[in-house]
Amino acid sequence: MNDIRRTILWVIFGFSMVLLWDKWQLHNGNKATFFPTTPAVTAPAANAPASGAAGAASVPSASSASVPAPAAVAAAGASAVPGQAAPAAKRERVEVKTDLYRLTFDTEGGSLVHAELLQHIDMTDKTRNFLLLDESAQRVYVAQTGLVGGTFPTHKTAMTVVPGPRELKDGEDSISIRFESPEQGGVKLAKTWTIKRGAYDIAVKHEVVNTGTAAVSPQLYLQLVRDGNKPPGESSFYSTFTGPAVYTDAKKYQKVEFKDIENGKVDIPKDSPNGYVAMVQHYFATAWLLADGVQRELFTRKVDTNLYSVGMLTPLGSIEPGATKAIDARLFAGPQVETMMEKLSPGLELVKDYGWLTILSKPLYWLLDQLHKILNNWGWAIVALVLLLKIAFYWLNAKAYASMAKMKAINPKIMEMRERLKDKPQQMQQEMMRIYREEKVNPMGGCFPIMIQIPVFIALYWVLLSSVEMRNAPWIGWIKDLSTPDPFFILPLLMTVSSLVQTALNPAPPDPLQAKMMWFMPLIFSVMFFFFPAGLVLYWLTNNILSIAQQWIINTRMGVPPQFNLPKFK
Structure with a gap:
């Protein structure tokens, strides 16, 4: 009776995990893996002409601080009224x-459109x-x-x-392109974009000329406009963030979901003397x-349908x-090359999203980068990093495997x-408790040392998933x-085999149903790895192989010859 009850509970648990996985996929903007549903049709902004998609509606409003007092407007008089607009230049x-x-x-x-x-x-x-x-139809x-x-x-x-x-010629360090506007509202604007050799930061100089007869107090806006769609080619088996982000010294790095902009639930600092968008x-x-010390007002807004x-x-x-x-x-x-972004602006490297384990992920990335400089191969750098981590955690693992032995x-x-x-x-x-007490065995003794290491290996997972170097x-x-x-699928197959070997080396749980689940779980989780990078x-795989080797050595030293506990499915 107990076995039947446990079986039913395991089935319910497994089905719940499937439903939770699908909900998590939908929450992150992906299609459901097991029970896909027909999504509600949202008219993408890209269906509109490209020139209109990010058009006049995307011009931000000036802050109230920049609105001149009525007296100032009166003093300016007719001269403040813009003259006849210049004929539109050919786009x-x-x-x-x-x-x-x-x-x-x-x-x-x-504007930069491509x-x-x-x-x-x-x-x-x-x-x-x-x-x-x-900026296209797609x-x-x-x-x-x-x-x-x-x-x-x-x-x-029209500029x-x-x-x-x-084109940047050999021997040249930079190239510039300059755009000049006609007089508009008594002001001319010139933009000079300067692209440097070997650099991913583009200098943009704005020169504002007052061609009128009265003082003006304009505000410069800098904005990024994009649709709310996920980038093409995103995997359904893991989720990464797509959307706006804001950094200030006051609130540090903040990700902003498109749906929060849609619902007016964005909570970012309004004004700051530092930071970026x-x-x-x-x-x-x-x-x-912008340079630190330059006062700025930060904003997010919905521009159009599915455009932010x-x-x-x-x-x-x-x-x-x-x-x-x-x-x-x-x-x-x-x-998102972390070492490059750190040099460009404070906090810019945080756009490389490590989640809540950033404090562990950053030193792991640094170590991985140093190993790559020595080995000149990212694959071997991964193997070397896992080896170093296994050495660092050797004594914790030794206690866990000794308890298992x-x-x-x-x-x-x-x-x-x-x-x-x-x-x-x-x-x-x-x-059972009497036997454990007499033999001085803690049934949970093998779990705690391994649990301590879990955050480190999760952090390494995010390092590898987020690093563009891969x-x-x-x-x-x-x-x-x-x-x-x-x-x-050679690596996933080897990883599946190594997971099963690990399971076989571990002591079989006394409960037959638990013993069966110990064999099913590696197979279930291995399926996902067929679609992982x-x-x-x-x-x-490297972690599994090193764990098997360490467990084999420790068992042999303790006089418990390694043996495979194969499943008994009856």
Whole structure:
């Protein structure tokens, strides 16, 4: 009767885990794995014309602090009214190529609307380079700037591109492209984008010229606009964050879900003298950076259906007639290489999402990076890092395996007692506790040392999942990319075998049903590893092999010859 009850409970537990997995997948924006449902149809912003998708509606409002008093408006008089708008220039796309980028700028606002990373291959189509920014019928993800606080030039203003070189030549360190707006609201705006060789941060200089006869106080906005869709090629078996992020010294790093913007539930600092705004996805990010000490107002907003923005407003102060004021910003658009981002801006490396175990993940990544510098292969660096961790935790593991060896030594006595008292469960429990007490065995003694190590290995899991260095990084032979699943499933099969060997080496639980579950669980979890990146499977396989070797050695030293406890399915 007890066995039937336990079987029913295990079935309920397993089914609950399946339902929880599907709910977790849906919560993270993925399709349900086991019971997919037809999602509600949301009209993507990309179905609209690209020029309108991130159009006038995406111009942020000026903060109330920048609105001039009525007296100031009266003093300005008619001269403050913008003159006849200049004839609209023909809209065109301008391409700039460097060693790292192929960028496309739009003369409408001088915005960056296309960023192709030449050093990174697309995961879904290996014949193409990875596309980070894009404004097309399929997706919207652009970087825009402009002025608010009056009828000033915005990212919708037709600008003129200044003639100049469009490709970074050998021997040159940087290349610039300049856009100039017509007079609008008594103001002219010039944007100069400067791309440096070998750098993923692009300098953007804004020069504001007061061409009117009255002082003006515009605000500069810097924003990233993108649709709320997950990047193509995302796995259904693990979830990574996609969306806006904000960093300030006051509240540190904050991720913002698209649904929170939709529901008006975003809680970020309104004003700050430091920090950045970013759009984050797996392996890559974009971020607007201003110098520390420059006052800024942070914002997120819904621009259109399935279209969102995150940005900063910074006041330029009063600009007298005929005067020019310049402000420098930088746009980071590239891979989440932690060591590179640490040098660009405080806290920028946090866009590489390690979750709640960042405090453990950062030193593990540092150690992995140092090992890669020595071995020059990310696969072998993973193997070496797991080996070092096993050495560091040797004594904890030794205690765990010693406890397991003692359990294995008394297991025949336990099994005989269970068979003898199978109809007297209460007496069976008392007798079992007596045996444990006399033999000085703690049945939980093998669990605690292993549980202490679990956070470290979970942190290492996130390091390997989040590190862009794994993309297209080969290991040996058939493993050409550690960030994608093993094409021949050799590593997952080896990992499954190693998990079963580990199970066979452990003492069999006295309860027959538990013994069966001990064999089913490795098989169930191994299924997921067939779809995990090869780097993660390599890490787990290495850990299993080293654990088996350590357990074998410790059992032999304790006089408990290793033996395989094979399952008995009757």
